[in-house]
Amino acid sequence: xxxxxxxxxxxxxxxxxxxxxxxxxxxxxxxxxxxxxxxxxxxxxxxxxxxxxxxxxxxxxxxxxxxxxxxxxxxxxxxxxxxxxxxxxxxxxxxxxxxxxxxxxxxxxxxxxxxxxxxxxxxxxxxxxxxxxxxxxxxxx
Numbered sequence: 001x002x003x004x005x006x007x008x009x010x011x012x013x014x015x016x017x018x019x020x021x022x023x024x025x026x027x028x029x030x031x032x033x034x035x036x037x038x039x040x041x042x043x044x045x046x047x048x049x050x051x052x053x054x055x056x057x058x059x060x061x062x063x064x065x066x067x068x069x070x071x072x073x074x075x076x077x078x079x080x081x082x083x084x085x086x087x088x089x090x091x092x093x094x095x096x097x098x099x100x101x102x103x104x105x106x107x108x109x110x111x112x113x114x115x116x117x118x119x120x121x122x123x124x125x126x127x128x129x130x131x132x133x134x135x136x137x138x139x140x141x
Contacts, residue, residue, distance in 0.1 A: 033071065033106070035064065041069050058073055082127070
């Protein structure tokens with residue numbers, strides 16, 4: 001006969017595992033408007049206003065393909081996220097800008113948010129993940 005303490009502990013751990021899976025979802029990002037199959041497409045994921053465009057909680061890059069690419073962020077907790085994306089044409093790992101700070105490589109934000117004289121706010125770019133799977137599209141400028 002098994003010890004009841006071990007059975008109870010096993011049930012509790014199994015329940016906790018299923019509870020974690022219930023609130024973890026996948027966010028698929030379709031980046032559209034890619035003009036050239038050259039370089040990489042980089043996507044950064046932010047979960048807080050205070051970290052917006054400063055410190056991403058996750059980032060991914062894929063080889064650019066003409067038209068569109070998809071990037072999946074897996075096992076994200078329900079919540080609000082803002083995303084930034086750019087087409088790194090020369091694969092140098094950064095968004096290139098001209099002398100006055102205007103991007104020279106294609107870029108975009110979730111909700112196709114646009115700022116005036118700078119990037120959009122987190123509030124304008126945020127998307128809500130509250131289901132197991134969600135797909136969004138971001139068009140490059």
